[in-house]
Amino acid sequence: MSSSDLRHTALDALHRSLGATMTDFAGWDMPLRYGSERDEHNAVRTRAGLFDLSHMGEITVTGPQAAALLDFALVGNIASVGTGRARYTMICQEDGGILDDLIVYRLADTEAGLQKYMVVANASNAQVVLDALTTRAAGFDAEVRDDRDAYALIAVQGPASPGILASLTDADLDGLKYYAGLPGTVAGVPALIARTGYTGEDGFELFTAPEHAEELWRALTEAGAPEGLIPCGLSCRDTLRLEAGMPLYGHELSTSLTPFDAGLGRVVKFEKEGDFVGRAALTEAAARAQENPPRKLVGLVAEGRRVPRAGYPVVADGKVIGEVTSGAPSPTLGKPIAMAYVDASHAEPGTAGVGVDIRGTHEPYEVVALPFYRRQK
Amino acid sequence: MSNPTDLRYSKEHEWLSPVEDGVATIGITKFAADALGDVVYAQLPEVGESVAEGETCGELESTKSVSDLYSPVSGEVTEINEDVVNDPSLVNSEPFEGGWLFKVRISEEPSDLLSADEYTEFAGN
16 A cells, blocks of 8 residues: 555644654554654653554444443443443454454433443454444444544553643543543643553543644643653554553454453453343353363563564474464563463463474573563552 | 765665775664664674675564565675674664674675665665
């Protein structure tokens, strides 16, 4: 795909003025990094980083039966999400395969008193999710609206982010819990302020109108500079989420896996009322995962310095026992790490003799429990 | 950053220093280092190893990818940069200086290297 076919966010000109290296990500021309991706990674771990995530796909669901629709369409218990709170969940196929992982925000009711939710899908799956929700909405009194162009999304992540954001808003950030969101004004700009992220650090995601994105970005940059905030690209976002053990669709999650296969069966809420898409298949998948799990998602830490990449075989005793789904040099651990699906027989932390086939050479790896990194609270 | 005019360049984005007592120093260009991103691991050829022009002789790992390292010249490796082995980020910070990779006693004059101007045009920077 040539650059002219790619979609550009409202911050595109700004990224270019900052000298960003851009990359094609799910059809969007996005900043990969501005300078050193390791410096960007470390800034988020120790200070703060600023991300343009406007490629994420927002879908608004409103109506008297919005919650009922989402309970039917998704695997989570959405009706139980309170106003101003958010929930990590998934949308599955009838056969239980994962279509996408999502964050659903319960917004304030509309002026007409209708339930209102914002579903945030991965850029690569936004259309699939939109189509599935639209199809599944048949028979429900709820409207599914494509709001991808209605929002820019800017994230400020890292231990300094609460202080930086507090200097730009009167919103009650102390009262804003993890996985909560409230409408507010930041630097004079209306935004939905959500305490969510994909980095393993404290931080915020700010949904705003595209025409306000540049103003908001500049204000955050200015307020954050004394705290060491720097702009951060998707490259460090990937290493940050990998260290935090967070799955990425297309790597750890796919239509050929159920949430139980991915070790995320907890997101499936069988106890909720009514049927939901995938219930029968997921009930079987849950039992299978309990009794006879085929493979498990584990962490691998290198003893050497060669880096495992997605698709590399995991080996033991000369046999392939799994496959790397994501791998990178970890800036925080100072060595290569990976997530991999491995046979249950080799999934216990500390299992001896496990390696990764790195372009023909079997490099020793230690099996560890996820995540690799957990922030100190 | 401009490409130093006293160096010669390959289309695989390596540079070759002027030959001194039959030995030349080899590294990768700033353009290549920027394209790779942070280099985290450099697997260099071993001292005494024979390398051949245009053939792979090692690899450079960055956050996002691994890239083969090609020798721009044939000969025998006389020295590798241990500083880069210990701190691969030198490839990014000083690609033309402290981030050099290895030295070769040249057995055959390379056939197809570019001048700084030609390389700059080739790399489009």
